[in-house]
Amino acid sequence: MPIASSSARVAISLHGVTIVQQGKGVLPDMNTSPLARENAQSHAPATAGEAAAAVMPKMQTESLSIYYGNFRAVADVTLPVRDRKITAIIGPSGCGKSTLIRSLNRMNDLIAGAHAGGKVMLDGEDIYASGIDVVDIRRRVGMVFQRPNPFPKSIYDNVAFGVRLYGRIPKAELDDIVETSLRRSALWDEVKDKLKQSAMALSGGQQQRLCIARAIAVEPEVILMDEPCSALDPVATLKIEELMQELKQDYAIVIVTHNMQQAARVSDTTAMMMMRADRAGEMIEFDETQIIFTKPRDKRTEDYVSGRFG
Amino acid sequence: MVVTKPLSTKLPTPLVRRMFQHGDVPFKIIIVLATLFTLALVVGVGVMLWLFTSVTRMDLGFSFVTSKTWNPTGSQFGALPFVVGTLITSILALIISVPLGVGIAIFLAELCPARLRAPLGVMVELLAAVPSVVFGLWGIFVFVPTVVKPLGNFLKNAFGTSGDVIDLPLFHGPFYGFSYLAAGAILAVMVLPTIAAISRDVLLAVPGSQREGAFGIGCTRWEAIWQVVLPYGLSGILGAVILGLGRALGETMAVTMVIGNVAQLSGSLLSPGYTMASVIANEWGESSTPAYASALLEIGLLLFIMSVLLNLLARLLVWSVQRRNPQQHA
Ligand SMILES: Nc1ncnc2c1ncn2[C@@H]1O[C@H](COP(=O)(O)OP(=O)(O)O)[C@@H](O)[C@H]1O
Numbered sequence: 001m002p003i004a005s006s007s008a009r010v011a012i013s014l015h016g017v018t019i020v021q022q023g024k025g026v027l028p029d030m031n032t033s034p035l036a037r038e039n040a041q042s043h044a045p046a047t048a049g050e051a052a053a054a055v056m057p058k059m060q061t062e063s064l065s066i067y068y069g070n071f072r073a074v075a076d077v078t079l080p081v082r083d084r085k086i087t088a089i090i091g092p093s094g095c096g097k098s099t100l101i102r103s104l105n106r107m108n109d110l111i112a113g114a115h116a117g118g119k120v121m122l123d124g125e126d127i128y129a130s131g132i133d134v135v136d137i138r139r140r141v142g143m144v145f146q147r148p149n150p151f152p153k154s155i156y157d158n159v160a161f162g163v164r165l166y167g168r169i170p171k172a173e174l175d176d177i178v179e180t181s182l183r184r185s186a187l188w189d190e191v192k193d194k195l196k197q198s199a200m201a202l203s204g205g206q207q208q209r210l211c212i213a214r215a216i217a218v219e220p221e222v223i224l225m226d227e228p229c230s231a232l233d234p235v236a237t238l239k240i241e242e243l244m245q246e247l248k249q250d251y252a253i254v255i256v257t258h259n260m261q262q263a264a265r266v267s268d269t270t271a272m273m274m275m276r277a278d279r280a281g282e283m284i285e286f287d288e289t290q291i292i293f294t295k296p297r298d299k300r301t302e303d304y305v306s307g308r309f310g
Numbered sequence: 311m312v313v314t315k316p317l318s319t320k321l322p323t324p325l326v327r328r329m330f331q332h333g334d335v336p337f338k339i340i341i342v343l344a345t346l347f348t349l350a351l352v353v354g355v356g357v358m359l360w361l362f363t364s365v366t367r368m369d370l371g372f373s374f375v376t377s378k379t380w381n382p383t384g385s386q387f388g389a390l391p392f393v394v395g396t397l398i399t400s401i402l403a404l405i406i407s408v409p410l411g412v413g414i415a416i417f418l419a420e421l422c423p424a425r426l427r428a429p430l431g432v433m434v435e436l437l438a439a440v441p442s443v444v445f446g447l448w449g450i451f452v453f454v455p456t457v458v459k460p461l462g463n464f465l466k467n468a469f470g471t472s473g474d475v476i477d478l479p480l481f482h483g484p485f486y487g488f489s490y491l492a493a494g495a496i497l498a499v500m501v502l503p504t505i506a507a508i509s510r511d512v513l514l515a516v517p518g519s520q521r522e523g524a525f526g527i528g529c530t531r532w533e534a535i536w537q538v539v540l541p542y543g544l545s546g547i548l549g550a551v552i553l554g555l556g557r558a559l560g561e562t563m564a565v566t567m568v569i570g571n572v573a574q575l576s577g578s579l580l581s582p583g584y585t586m587a588s589v590i591a592n593e594w595g596e597s598s599t600p601a602y603a604s605a606l607l608e609i610g611l612l613l614f615i616m617s618v619l620l621n622l623l624a625r626l627l628v629w630s631v632q633r634r635n636p637q638q639h640a
């Protein structure tokens with residue numbers, strides 16, 4: 001059973017509000033939540049530990065392979081995801097980009113027959129290790145999908161949804177969380193007068209920003225985005241890109257994109273993936289985005305980013 | 311400059327396409343006619359029942375519905391026992407079958423391995439194909455003696471007359487098996503496949519992106535089902551329940567075979583009773599006087615009105631749910 005029961009929920013701190021749930025489990029490291037980190041940095045001088053943390057990536061896959069049944073869709077990927085940076089994953093269709101990004105919060109567990117080999121470290125802890133609370137991993141590593149998928153509930157209830165999973169909290173505090181999340185996802189001004197209206201009435205771009213608000217309301221540490229703009233028009237796309245620059249102040253972001261310009265514009269580091277002869281996807285190059293797009297080491301990367309391929 | 315011919319002259323149009331070139335118009339006419347025909351049928355049945363029941367309607371007026379004595383030989387026609395019987399058995403059937411049916415649907419759509427989904431689903435659907443007289447026979451010889459009787463006796467001892475736990479009038483009186491309880495239970499089995507199969511289809515139609523959204527934010531499977539998948543399919547599940555209710559209200563044969571067919575008013579689920587559909591089927595052949603026939607027809611009229619009203623109410627419910635949670639871009 002890949003999904004842990006709710007009884008495994010523990011006391012967690014969302015936005016400084018401590019919500020206690022019975023059950024046993026591992027307490028998430030409070031210092032890793034973005035707000036807590038902010039506070040820690042503004043109050044305390046940099047320590048040796050922090051210096052080390054700056055070097056250690058927020059997430060890191062180690063020789064990660066992912067299989068659908070017997071088919072190996074992703075082979076031996078070692079990819080660091082740095083905190084407060086945007087990591088882009090690019091490559092032709094079917095090379096395993098979605099499979100890879102979905103392994104970072106174990107969404108692949110939902111597909112029957114899918115399994116992983118290797119490790120995915122989150123703050124130095126393997127999220128595929130036994131005894132890991134998958135539900136908590138998914139809260140810490142949030143996800144935004146290709147097509148906006150708001151729930152058919154009000155705008156308010158969409159944003160509050162994830163927070164409410166952790167128990168009842170006072171209305172005023174929930175209101176605060178909803179407002180903060182909507183502000184951070186650059187949607188507040190457009191929806192503040194219609195929070196009770198159905199989220200389905202929003203435009204596609206607004207829905208996608210709502211999904212981002214819904215994801216950040218539970219204070220994740222990493223945000224995964226699988227082609228978040230592919231269903232959006234250029235103006236909405238630009239809004240999301242600006243938003244990503246805002247969000248990277250607080251989060252590690254991983255984005256899969258088909259759009260080379262987008263990868264070049266928004267990301268700090270880029271992973272280039274390619275399908276091998278056996279149809280398994282491998283990462284052929286990983287570097288600073290600027291290098292990937294100006295002087296890549298691999299000829300295939302050069303062909304791909306310059307549009308001579310796929 | 312290159313002159314190209316218009317596309318339409320280049321491609322030959324097949325005969326069938328030509329016939330339906332203005333396809334929308336004949337299609338619309340067919341649809342409108344079919345709709346009108348259905349509507350006329352419903353209104354026609356209502357009017358027919360209304361006209362043929364003038365004898366009892368004139369003589370008895372509203373007391374036909376409120377009187378509880380049914381004694382055709384003494385020309386006493388009170389339909390209350392049947393109305394109550396129909397309501398009790400139908401509601402009982404829903405109380406049993408809705409949680410069970412939705413539970414089966416959740417299991418089939420969300421929990422069971424994909425390999426088992428099809429065979430189990432077919433089994434549920436087969437249950438819906440069993441003729442009701444067969445359910446009746448099965449009820450008489452198997453279900454009532456082995457399930458309903460022990461259950462009724464248990465309820466009676468625990469909650470009934472001088473009950474061990476508490477005293478509920480709902481479980482009073484002598485109990486011989488044939489009862490509201492037996493009829494309600496049989497009905498539950500009969501509407502179960504309807505509710506389960508339709509609810510399953512509704513749940514399977516909930517987009518995977520909704521589940522991904524739920525899991526992606528840290529829902530457990532339980533939370534994803536209860537807080538995302540079920541609310542998304544709520545209006546469809548309500549529709550399934552309404553279809554089940556419709557079947558329970560009108561079901562005749564199986565109910566007649568296990569309810570005991572006693573025209574009495576009882577507050578106990580353990581006593582025998584009668585339903586509207588059953589009394590019409592059982593006594594139509596013996597209705598010797600115009601008043602008797604008219605009384606039976608008027609019971610039919612009441613059943614008809616009840617069904618129509620319930621359907622309208624249900625539509626309203628579904629509509630209000632949909633309005634609160636629109637699933638499409640508004
Ligand atoms: N649910 C699945 N079951 C089996 N194979 C899958 C599944 N999802 C994706 N694949 C296969 O895995 C490979 C990588 O797919 P995907 O990660 O979606 O690629 P990308 O996102 O780069 O286009 C493809 O060959 C695809 O057919």
Ligand SMILES: [Mg+2]
Pocket residue numbers: 097098099
């Ligand atoms: Mg993809």
